[in-house]
Amino acid sequence: TKSLKETLQEVIPAKQEQLKRLKTEHGQAVVGDVKIENIIGGMRGLKAMLWDASVLDPNEGIRFHGLSIPDCQKVLPPAPGGKEIIAESMLWLLLTGQVPTPEQTRQLSRELAEKGELPAFVESLVDSLPTTLHPMTQLGIGVAALNRDSSFQAAYEMGMKKSEYWTHTLDDCINLIARLPVLAARIYRNVYKPGNPLPAINKDLDLVGNYSNLLGYGDNQSLTEYLRLYIALHGDHEGGNASAHTAHLVGSTLSDPYLSYSAALFALAGPLHGLANQEVLRWQLAMQKEIGNVISNENIRDYLWKTLKSGQVVPGYGHGVLRKPDPRFIALQEFCNTRPDLKDSHIIQLVNKTSEIAPDVLKEHGKTKNPYPNVDATSGCVLYHYGFTEFKYYTVIFGVSRALGALTQLVWARALGLPLERPKSYSMDALEKLVKQ
Numbered sequence: 001t002k003s004l005k006e007t008l009q010e011v012i013p014a015k016q017e018q019l020k021r022l023k024t025e026h027g028q029a030v031v032g033d034v035k036i037e038n039i040i041g042g043m044r045g046l047k048a049m050l051w052d053a054s055v056l057d058p059n060e061g062i063r064f065h066g067l068s069i070p071d072c073q074k075v076l077p078p079a080p081g082g083k084e085i086i087a088e089s090m091l092w093l094l095l096t097g098q099v100p101t102p103e104q105t106r107q108l109s110r111e112l113a114e115k116g117e118l119p120a121f122v123e124s125l126v127d128s129l130p131t132t133l134h135p136m137t138q139l140g141i142g143v144a145a146l147n148r149d150s151s152f153q154a155a156y157e158m159g160m161k162k163s164e165y166w167t168h169t170l171d172d173c174i175n176l177i178a179r180l181p182v183l184a185a186r187i188y189r190n191v192y193k194p195g196n197p198l199p200a201i202n203k204d205l206d207l208v209g210n211y212s213n214l215l216g217y218g219d220n221q222s223l224t225e226y227l228r229l230y231i232a233l234h235g236d237h238e239g240g241n242a243s244a245h246t247a248h249l250v251g252s253t254l255s256d257p258y259l260s261y262s263a264a265l266f267a268l269a270g271p272l273h274g275l276a277n278q279e280v281l282r283w284q285l286a287m288q289k290e291i292g293n294v295i296s297n298e299n300i301r302d303y304l305w306k307t308l309k310s311g312q313v314v315p316g317y318g319h320g321v322l323r324k325p326d327p328r329f330i331a332l333q334e335f336c337n338t339r340p341d342l343k344d345s346h347i348i349q350l351v352n353k354t355s356e357i358a359p360d361v362l363k364e365h366g367k368t369k370n371p372y373p374n375v376d377a378t379s380g381c382v383l384y385h386y387g388f389t390e391f392k393y394y395t396v397i398f399g400v401s402r403a404l405g406a407l408t409q410l411v412w413a414r415a416l417g418l419p420l421e422r423p424k425s426y427s428m429d430a431l432e433k434l435v436k437q
């Protein structure tokens with residue numbers, strides 16, 4: 001059985017050739033215009049980034065190396081006894097473009113479990129943080145501190161050749177992915193369950209199986225399966241989203257993967273991005289409180305209007321690229337539909353009903369280009385149903401997941417020798433001058 005590194009080693013030369021071809025044969029080809037609206041509109045719609053692992057179609061949603069979410073659910077190996085995609089299968093696909101065998105995913109699970117321990121100083125560092133510090137801030141601090149052991153940084157100091165960048169980047173990325181669950185679970189324990197012992201990593205379990213165990217939910221197979229699906233689905237969403245883009249930008253300075261991903265986590269911590277899943281729950285619970293136990297279309301519509309009229313966004317709706325309901329949202333909804341307890345859950349019913357009513361209200365409101373639910377519209381509410389109610393922690397789970405895409409693409413950025421990212425900026429005066437020319 002070929003290992004992840006051996007598989008990657010095999011696929012890199014063809015990709016390097018493809019990049020060379022693009023550069024030499026099509027370097028001057030034009031793929032779009034840059035309008036003033038792109039420059040002042042958060043670069044929305046600008047085709048300006050290379051990202052091989054996934055492409056987001058506005059109508060179809062995400063495809064990972066060409067595979068849609070239902071395709072992935074069919075072909076990517078689950079955990080033994082489970083049904084849902086596991087992080088290892090998704091990681092393998094994102095990194096190599098290939099579907100792993102069950103044996104390869106098991107092998108990778110074992111490798112990650114063996115590398116899962118935190119250095120003692122990171123444990124003490126995280127334990128010393130005030131429990132009032134947001135869990136995402138704690139995660140970012142812990143990830144940045146892990147860079148003490150960066151293989152990339154050490155090799156760089158020793159003068160490694162450019163052709164060796166990717167192997168050290170890969171080593172760091174695998175180590176970081178392996179350590180994220182134990183770091184994230186320690187933060188959860190410290191903030192919400194102080195004094196609880198953390199179980200040892202089980203070398204026979206997959207990454208998310210271990211994460212669930214460390215969080216104290218290992219006995220709940222249904223929640224563990226949900227976490228597996230959640231983490232696989234949030235892994236990558238092409239390159240321009242704020243977290244993936246941040247990892248890419250910081251990595252382009254040859255900052256090591258720990259520092260690059262730490263920066264990405266702080267982008268994920270914003271309410272317009274990953275924090276939305278915590279905001280959705282807060283908002284749905286406030287709605288529930290106001291409308292009481294009767295879930296009627298009218299009550300929900302009124303509450304939506306109240307939110308909009310108070311100048312707030314409806315969390316969990318809209319997207320920078322998507323123009324249809326997010327297939328990740330649909331996959332999570334389908335997960336709920338297959339489980340009677342989830343189907344009958346009050347909060348899930350409220351989420352589902354809201355997703356039926358909100359698009360028309362948002363259309364009538366007339367501002368958002370995409371009135372449909374994104375993945376955050378349901379992800380946190382399902383956790384709440386399971387009794388995992390500490391909603392300030394939800395984005396941390398997203399942070400464990402987004403590493404799959406952001407880090408695998410750092411490996412590729414180094415394998416392809418991508419340069420420092422440095423777009424050109426203009427002042428408003430300079431733009432006006434350009435326009436008048």
Ligand code: FCX
Nearest residue numbers: 272273276313314315316317318319320367368369370374
């Ligand atoms: N509720 C109310 N207004 C909304 C809205 C929503 N859900 N979504 C967009 N709008 C508004 C915008 O605020 C903007 O108003 P403005 O002209 O006064 O500034 C206008 O509609 C046009 O925005 P639009 O082009 O449709 O959306 P953007 O690409 O600028 O922003 C996000 C995309 C996702 C940031 C936006 O839809 C939003 O704020 N949604 C709510 C928060 C959320 O769910 N974020 C998670 C997104 C994602 F899934 C993730 O990263 O995890």
